[in-house]
Amino acid sequence: MRLRRADLFDPTGERFGIPTFPWRMAPDGYATRRQLRAAGLRPGGQQVAAQCLRPRRRRGPLVAYLYHIDQAKPVRPMTPARWTALAKANAARRVCPGCGRDAGYVIPASLGTCVPCAYPQGEAHGIAA
Template sequence: MADQDLVDVDPYDPGDGSLLVFRWKQAWRTNLATRRQLRELGLRPGGQEPVVRIECRGGQRFAWLYRIDLAKPKFPMTLAKEAALDKAMAARQQCPGPCGRRYFHCIPLKTLRSCLECFDGTPADPPPTSLPQRSTCLPPDPRGPPPMSTATLAAFTEPDRPKNLLIRFITVGGSYVDVTGPGKHSDKNRWNCHGCEDSSDRPEENYLFRIRPDANYHATTCRAIPLR
């Protein structure tokens, strides 16, 4: 077969134009989610076909969107599955060389057949799984830590936790950002800041996997402290 006869075939696209194509941030109000977003909701496609294709960067990157109401719960994780996954990761993270250490990342076993330290013969650092030792250069102050100011102390006084609290972030200013709502399977979740009193907007309520990044980002940038 000639090279010009080879074409890319998309198994999910019927080819008749019936599959909708959304651009970036055009599907945030719909009952749709990607596989990763379904996984964060504790769901899986459950055999359904994708209904929308979302594209970005001029179509160079895309993802399939599935209906949330037709999704099914994920299969629960068992001890046998965890043991099998740990054994599979150990085969990619354990160095067969002289050090025999297991790393948090996968090492190049196919090319180097060992970790970098064993390959080039450099002295190995302490195992990455060990905790750093506490520095003993300066003795501890017998008077204890310096007292906190009134404003700082008030900023770190945690408010009461509401019954529908899902996540609580602490801001750089010492306040708190609460994510509240029915739960991760509901689109009625929202966030609000105790420091600057800002809250989620456009939309005000949404699924947890869409609200959580916005609340976390606000916590990393808000410097306001509660004044009452």
């Protein structure tokens, strides 16, 4: 189905089920999650109120879900316990499961271990031992 910009304007939601607008043409009062976060807000449990669509050639349209700004709630503040939990989680991402040392960087998921454990002979990126 080839969508044109005019096909994407459906403010009543008859065609797509929810109000739909062309990309970058959402009316005032709606915002995406990122826009809410930049304003210090969160959706706060509300359902998606509308969407913006942008036609793409191969894989279907790009979708941006929109929420009512007036129903959004303030972002919950970070408590000392949440900061501690976040620090522990980030520290755990730096510990190599192979040797148990702090690698000094986040262990790449593609390797699963630190670089010295993944390439014990110095074979990484053409380095010969």
